Amino acid sequence: MNALPPIFQDWFAKRGWEIHPHQQDMLDRADDPALLLIAPTGGGKTLAGFLPTLAALAGGGHEGLHTLYVSPLKALAADIKRNLRTPVEEMGLPIRIEDRTGDTSYTQKRRQRADPPHILLTTPESLALLLSYEDAPRIFGSLQRVVVDEIHALSESKRGDQLMLCLSRLQSLAPQMRRVGLSATVEDPAAIANELARHPDPCAIIHADPGPDPDIAMLVTEENPPWAGGGAGYAIPAVLEEVKKHTTTLIFHNTRAQAEIFFHKLWLANTDDLPIGIHHGSLAREQRERVEAAMVAGDLRAIVCTGSLDLGIDWGDVDLVIQVGAPKNVKRLIQRIGRANHRYNAPSKALLVPANRFEVVECVAALEAVKERDLDGDPKGDGPKDVLCQHILIRACAGPFDEDDLFEEIRTVGAYRTLSRAAFDDCLDFCATGGYALRAYDKWKRLLQRPDGQWQLRDPRAAQRIRMNIGTIQDTDTLKVRLRGNFKPLGEVEEAFAATLTPGDTFLIGGQVVRYEGLKEMTVEVSRRSDKTPKIATFMGTKFANSTQLSHRILRMFEQPNWPELPRHTAEWLTLQREVSKLPEADRILVETFPHEGRHHICAYGFAGRNAMQTLGMLMTQRMEEVGLHPLGFVATDYATLIWGLDPVTDPAPLFDGSNLRDDFETWLSGNAVMKKTFRGAATIAGLIERNLPQSRKSGKQATFSSDILYDTLSKYDPDHLMLRITKEEAMRGLVDFGRIEEMLSRTAGRIDHMPLDRVSPLSFPMFLEMGRIPVAGAAQDRMIEEEAARLMQSAGVNAI
Structure with a gap:
């Protein structure tokens, strides 16, 4: 066992602390090539990750960069710097700690390159930028450790792929480098460990004591949830009462627009003038920083927020988390719950507020999953090639490289370990020439091969433009x-x-x-x-879909004979659905057909998530048009697609025939705007489209115009171009979730329960309120919705629910 240096033991003793077992484990295994620590929020995982570094640097003598800390958030890096400086300053350790993000001044960045600190805290984008400089070997040559915080959050996006490619480069510059990953919520530890490790090196997994179960429940309100909508305005009085009972409450929302609406309504109802703030990514940085400072100082009783406060920042004495709207993902819910009682072995307290009646079912399913510690997450695919193209350009900025060495280096990354040489060569050729249809244009000839076989930038001045466009986060217009x-x-x-x-x-x-x-x-x-x-206001942001695991849990709930865990109004609603039609089953697709207001309707329950159900609606209406059924439109939710048209569907089975589904999908996709949008994103990451220029920045319209011309040109003259292949891959697994449609069809294997009805079914009628035919703001509009809901329920045979 590696003992803490005496100065550390004294520092712990003065605070009445004892080193946690998982912190000791991290210290004992400091020389392992890779370690993944899974510890609950407040469990001291950050200190565990840094203890080996602090102990190694305590005696002085190390010159240059020793430990690199990578965080998904700039604010988290700044927060860690504050937290680390406390033990360093109190023990008088000769350790210099600095952060480097987009907010760091130009002067400080230049000084850091010339004289790196012992510990540098940064983000994936800033690390990629540092690696693009010619002096990267000198900056990172002394590097001993890399600590990746909140690794689960990075692994879910292309930022994680970019980071792991950067780690492969770092390992070549500093072969002695050790890797450490930290997280509180990992659904598949082995998969994350495989991403973190240098393939084929192993990565040990250390599990800390998970601590007590969270104190989590559904908020009880006097008013029942509405049948549709996402605002949860009905719960405002109950939420205010909870805010009054607690010191600081975080009120999470799934979208920025919902957060704005809720905050506005909450403020209007705040007759006691409680200090309440709002925090999300579309607000000015100054406003976010004011809110953050007020939180740390304890000056706010509540903060309405989004994912901007999801991660491990300690924002003061938060003792309650409220999640408004179904969490859609159990892992995200646990992450948010952890913001309350940010202390080891103290249960987090949280309340769920379903925004509508169906979300009651979702929330109960999520509560059960949390109690069973059943995390969710979809398996990660192969590493994206647009990120690989950007990485090749970044490598070229740092100086000449050998293609064989770079290929082998990239193959040490878990997501790219199966990358073929042909696929790598495609990416290299794209970076060098732009591809067959573009090789006549000097603009896209960025690399050349020297007589000695090494590759380098064709024009050294191109490095500035490449660096200005580094990153995988897609800027919104x-x-x-x-x-x-x-x-x-x-x-x-x-x-x-x-x-x-x-x-x-x-x-x-x-x-x-x-x-x-x-x-x-x-x-x-x-x-x-x-x-x-x-x-x-329209705010670009993630619109979460129910995870596959959570959807399956809901379907299992439907198999129960009754639902004592559900509120009476929701249990009666599901009972009525079972009497009038039937409830969906996991291994079958329920299809209801019925007339309503002079139109014929078909409602298909697939539980594949909103994006997939919307894509299914597009495919179904396309097939309906082909056989002359005259569909007029459709609406989709996480669990169903509702289509209305002029003709009745008497046999729905052909609409779900999977034999030609992929061909039909690709035909539809090739002419759809989603392809151009996906192309624009992938082409920007790969370096084909530059948003940032030395003297200006392209507007959204300019970038769209440029990318649309490129897309049309390549589609016409080079349909097998690498960027078009990447676009197709991205579209299939991204915006349209086609894989979840295929999973649904595989799971149900052609088993369809067709229920011809003479009226709207109880489970389908909330979807009529999703059509956007009725505005959703203001008391008069709220009353109109209630009247519409009552009328629909009466037509479905419901009187008392």
Whole structure:
């Protein structure tokens, strides 16, 4: 056992602390090539990750960079720096700690390259940028350890793929480097360990004591949840009462728009003037920092927020988390729950607030999964090739390279271990020439091969442009919003939303109602007049779909004879569905057909997630048109697709025939706007499209125009171009979730329960409220929705629920 140095033992003793077993394990196994620590929030996993570093540096003598810490958030890196400096300063350790993110000044960045600190805290993008410099071998040559925090969050996106490619490069520069991953929520530890390790080296997994089960329940409200919608306005009084009972409450939402709506309603109902803030990624940095500072100081009783506060930042004395809307993903729910009682072996307290009646079922299923510690997550596919292309360009910026060495280096990355040489050569050729259809243009000839076989940049000046566009996070096409006469921005809204505004319109941002005055120098100017019902600003962000595991858990709930765990109103609703039609089953597709308001409707329950069900709707309507059934439109939710048209569907089986489904899908996809959108994202990451230029930045319209021309050109003259192949792969597994449709069809194997009905079924009728035919803001509109719901329920045979 490696004992802590005496100075550390004294420091622990002064605080009445004892080293946790998992912290000792990390210290004992500090020389392992790779370690993955899974420890609960508040379990001291950050200190566990850094203890070997602090102990090694305590005696002084190490020159240069010793440990690199990588975080998915700039704010988390800054928070860790504050937390690490406490023991370092109190013990008087000769250790220099600095962070390097997009917020770091140019002067400090230059100094860090010349004289790296002992511990550098950064993000994947900043690390990739550092590796693109010619002096990367000198900067990283002394590196001993890399600590990747919240590794589960990075592994779910292309940022994780980029980071692991960077680690492969670091390992070549510093063969002695050890890898450490930290996380509180990992559904498949072996898969994450495989990503973290240098293939084929092993990665040991250390599990800390998970601690007590969280204190989690569904919020009890006087008013029943509505039949549809995502605002959860009905729960405002109950939420305010909970805020009053606790010191600091985090109120999580799944989207920024929902957070804005809820905060606005909460503020209007806040007659006690409780200090409440709002925090999400589209707000100005200054406003976010003010909220964060107020949280740390304990000046706020509640913060309405989104995923911007998901991760492991300790924001003060948070003793309650409220999740508004079904969490959609158990792992995300556990991560958010962990924000409350950020202390080891103290149970986190959380409440779930379903936004509508079906979400009651989802929330109960999620509660059961949390109690059983049953995390969810979809298996990760092969490493994306657009990220690989960017990595090749980054490597070229740092100096000449040998293609065989780079190929072998990349194959040490878990996601790329099966990469074929032909696929690598395709990516290298693309970086060198732009591909067959573009090789005549100098703009895309970025690499050349020297007589000695080494590859290098064709024009050294290209390095600046490549560096300016490093990263895999797709920028949204947004415009700054600021008060007229004030240069400080309030936040951002999407260009498409700004285009719908006329002077005098009002909208919500940062929880306040502002009046649109005009567009000046690509900035939306507003005033604080609020004489109209506000629109909801459009914020780009993730729209979560139910995880596959959570959907299967809901289907298993439907098999029960009754539901004592559900509120009476929801249990009676499901009972009525079973009487009028039937409930969906896991190994069958339930299809209901019925007339309503002069139209014929078909409702298919697939439980494949919103994106997949929407894609299924597109495919079904395409097949219906082919056989002359005249569909008029459809709407999709996480669990079903509802289509209406002029003709009845008497035999739904052909609509779900999987034999030609992929061909039908690819035919539809080839002419769909989703392909151009996917192409734009992949081409930007791969370096074909540059958003940032030395003297300017392309607007969203300019980037769209450029990418659309490229897409059409390649489709016509080079249909097998690498970027088109990447686009197809990305579209299939990304925006449309085609894999989940295939999983649904495989799971049900052609077994269809067709229920011809003479009226709307209880389970389908909330979908009529999803169509957007009825506005959802204001008391009058709320009453209209209630009246519409009552009318639909009566037509379905429901009177009392």
